[in-house]
Structures are given as C-alpha cells and as structure tokens.
Amino acid sequence: MEDRRGRLDILTSCVTHSSGQSLSSEQQAYLASQLLQDNFKALAFGITRQNANEYVDKHLKLLPEVYAQLIRKLPGLANNRGGTHPHGNRVLDTMWNLWLPLATRLAAQEQEIARPFVQGILGGQGTGKTTLAVALTQILSCMKLRCIGISIDDLYKTYAERQQLMESDPRLDRRGPPGTHDVDLGIRMLDQLRQNSQINSQITIKIPRFDKSAYGGAGDRTTPETTTGADIILFEGWFVGVQPVDPAVFVSAPDPIRTEADRQFAIDMNANLQDYLPLWQRLDSLIVLYPADYRFSKQWRQQAEQEAIAAGAAGMSDAEVSEFVDYFWRALHPELFITPLMRNAEIVDLVVEINSEHQLDRIYCPKDMEN
Incomplete structure (x- = not known):
C-alpha cells in the first residue's frame, strides 16, 4: 500500500504540472524501480533495467496531456479520480500501469509489421x-x-x-x-x-x-x-x-x-x-x-x-x-x-x-x- 501511495503522490504531482520534467531524478528513479518490481508485468511490456528510466521519462511527458483529455472524454472517470487523491486515484493508477504501457506496446507492434x-x-x-x-x-x-x-x-x-x-x-x-x-x-x-x-x-x-x-x-x-x-x-x-x-x-x-x-x-x-x-x-x-x-x-x-x-x-x-x-x-x-x-x-x-x-x-x- 505504501508503494502505491508513493507512486500516486508522484503521478498526481506530475499531472498538476505542464510536464513530467517537473519531477526530480529521484522521483523518476523511484517510478522506474516500481515498474520492475512486478516481473511478469515488466516482461509483458518489455521493461528492463536498461530501459526503465527512458520508459518512465517518455510516459511522464505524455501523462498530463493524456490525463486531462481522458477526464474530458470520459466524464464518468472523474468519479474515480479521488480528487487530489485520498490514496485512490484509479484513473492515474490504471493509466500508468496499463493504458500507457499498452499503447507503447501497440505502437511498437504496429511498426514491426509495417x-x-x-x-x-x-x-x-x-x-x-x-x-x-x-x-x-x-x-x-x-x-x-x-x-x-x-x-x-x-x-x-x-x-x-x-x-x-x-x-x-x-x-x-x-x-x-x-x-x-x-x-x-x-x-x-x-x-x-x-x-x-x-x-x-x-x-x-x-x-x-x-x-x-x-x-x-x-x-x-x-x-x-x-x-x-x-x-x-x-x-x-x-x-x-x-x-x-x-x-x-x-x-x-x-x-x-x-x-x-x-x-x-x-x-x-x-x-x-x-x-x-x-x-x-x-x-x-x-x-x-x-x-x-x-x-x-x-x-x-x-x-x-x-x-x-x-x-x-x-x-x-x-x-x-x-x-x-x-x-x-x-x-x-x-x-x-x-x-x-x-x-x-x-x-x-x-x-x-x-x-x-x-x-x-x-x-x-x-x-x-x-x-
């Protein structure tokens, strides 16, 4: 639970700024280490120790824009935001753990088959x-x-x-x-x-x-x-x-x-x-x-x-x-x-x-x- 709270604190901070670059290198490193904790999920999305930091950086830059657009596109999601997050922003959690990694995976697969x-x-x-x-x-x-x-x-x-x-x-x-x-x-x-x-x-x-x-x-x-x-x-x-x-x-x-x-x-x-x-x-x-x-x-x-x-x-x-x-x-x-x-x-x-x-x-x- 503490890991999830820490992650959500960082991600919430990210979406309140115009760019993921507002996060410190320590915060980005923390997110990278989090991604590697679940071995099967990391394997599924091709996340390794070698590319985890680059992976985090890419997704942090996308996160504020995508988050704002999705809340507008799917108003029902706003009910699950948890405000500034009482440890429960499902939208951010799902976006970080599934939607963004899956979109990156799909983009790579599309490029592969041409x-x-x-x-x-x-x-x-x-x-x-x-x-x-x-x-x-x-x-x-x-x-x-x-x-x-x-x-x-x-x-x-x-x-x-x-x-x-x-x-x-x-x-x-x-x-x-x-x-x-x-x-x-x-x-x-x-x-x-x-x-x-x-x-x-x-x-x-x-x-x-x-x-x-x-x-x-x-x-x-x-x-x-x-x-x-x-x-x-x-x-x-x-x-x-x-x-x-x-x-x-x-x-x-x-x-x-x-x-x-x-x-x-x-x-x-x-x-x-x-x-x-x-x-x-x-x-x-x-x-x-x-x-x-x-x-x-x-x-x-x-x-x-x-x-x-x-x-x-x-x-x-x-x-x-x-x-x-x-x-x-x-x-x-x-x-x-x-x-x-x-x-x-x-x-x-x-x-x-x-x-x-x-x-x-x-x-x-x-x-x-x-x-």
Whole structure:
C-alpha cells in the first residue's frame, strides 16, 4: 500500500504540472524501480533495467496531456479520480500501469509489421473493454497514431434479419450470442482496414455502427462511420477471439447451465463459434480482461443498474440483471470458454486480471507463465 501511495503522490504531482520534467531524478528513479518490481508485468511490456528510466521519462511527458483529455472524454472517470487523491486515484493508477504501457506496446507492434495492427480485446460485462479502447485511442492519438475502436456489437445483424432469426430459433430472443452477428461484414471491414496503409489511404472504408436504442431497445444498424484507415484497430467484445470447446465439457457444465435445454443451447452456441474463426484470424493479437472471479461481472452490472436507478434513470432490478447475465453465461460460460484461453499462449498475448474493486490485479503474458 505504501508503494502505491508513493507512486500516486508522484503521478498526481506530475499531472498538476505542464510536464513530467517537473519531477526530480529521484522521483523518476523511484517510478522506474516500481515498474520492475512486478516481473511478469515488466516482461509483458518489455521493461528492463536498461530501459526503465527512458520508459518512465517518455510516459511522464505524455501523462498530463493524456490525463486531462481522458477526464474530458470520459466524464464518468472523474468519479474515480479521488480528487487530489485520498490514496485512490484509479484513473492515474490504471493509466500508468496499463493504458500507457499498452499503447507503447501497440505502437511498437504496429511498426514491426509495417501495416495496420488489429488488436482484439476480450472481456465480459464490466471489465472495462470500452473504456480501455477509448483510453488507448486517445493516448495513441497523442503519439501521432491513428486508431479506431470497433465493437463486435457493431456487427449485429439488422433488426429485420434478427427478427427472422428469432422465428427460426426463439432462443435467440436477445442480441449477443454467436449467430446474431454478420461475420462476413466484419471480415470485409477488417480486411479493408488491414490493407489500407498510410501510404495508400485513398479508399474510404465504411465502419458499421449499431444503435441499441432503435426499435424500443431491440436495436438496429445506423449510419456507418467513414474512415480512410487507421494505424491500429481495436476490436473488442464479450467473446472476441473465443474458440469452440470439446462438447464433452457440457456433460457436467457449471451453473447456470442446469437443464437439458440449457445444455443444448450451450452446445449449439459452441457450434456457432465455428463461423467466427475466420474473423478471429484477422486479429494480430488478443488481450483478455478477466475478473479474478467471473461472477464479479454480475455484481458490477447490478451495482451499475442500482446507481442508474438512484440517479433517476431507467434500470434493471437485481433479478433482471441476474437473468440477463445468466443468459450469456448459458450461451458461452466464462469458465468453459475464457478461463482456458488465459493459459493458451498460442491465442492470447496478454491477460489483465481485475479484482472485486475494479482495480488491476495481475498483468502477464501466458507465454511467460509457462517458463
């Protein structure tokens, strides 16, 4: 705790000045030593004793501008700032330990392959996928890199198509599970983005967008966004990169897969994942955001709905949230589909574990855990 307080004191001082150069050499050395304390995180972000000071200097120079921009871009983050910081500025802590290092890593990866880099982000409800994408987009912009964020939700089939789908399979009465997306649309879009470099950026690419409020909340496609390309594409979603599993696992599946009907639904959704594999092949890398206990996702969603209701907005009851989340767990249960991926170095490049307080717990590359 003392280390965290010391780090936050220094970072808070940094964002109150116009440049990280206002910090003393001792303070910068302290931050460098802090980065090296977590060996797995240091390995994940390529931080060594030789480059730690340079790494700190680079990020300190970015920090004030990025911090100010993100607080404006995501007003909700201001609630987690902790003012001048009663030992709890989550924004600064997350920015320093994840967002800035990850942006630096992405910039290096994009330069390595010499074409637009597609980063997949897999995470369940409340894990911070959207916030991460917005933060990275802002930071990469400050690094003079073009970045675009796309959600798998943007690939939903049209309202009319989903109505037809529901007629053929009433179990797909909610959008979200495998089978409710236009996979071919996603493949075409990512292929265009991957092929459109800064040198050849004359082609206008349409990025599909989805309006969840249309048709009384059923949702429908809306006007696509247009772009001439990006250096880095962030593709996020609750099952982005997830692979089909052996159907035998459903014989003794975890709760809430309880009945034979539940089991069959899980088996069918598992089979539907096959259609998504060509889409996943367009990813250059996959990051997993994962709660230390997957059940935290339900608690977080219930808290969010309670806060919405308390603020006078519409929201779901705890029971409604429970049924909503259970539906997705019956489709693709985190224990069966995501937990195994966290140990699969061939598919996953980085794992970010999140504790019950929504704070970073562990950051590591699966390949480093094998040694």
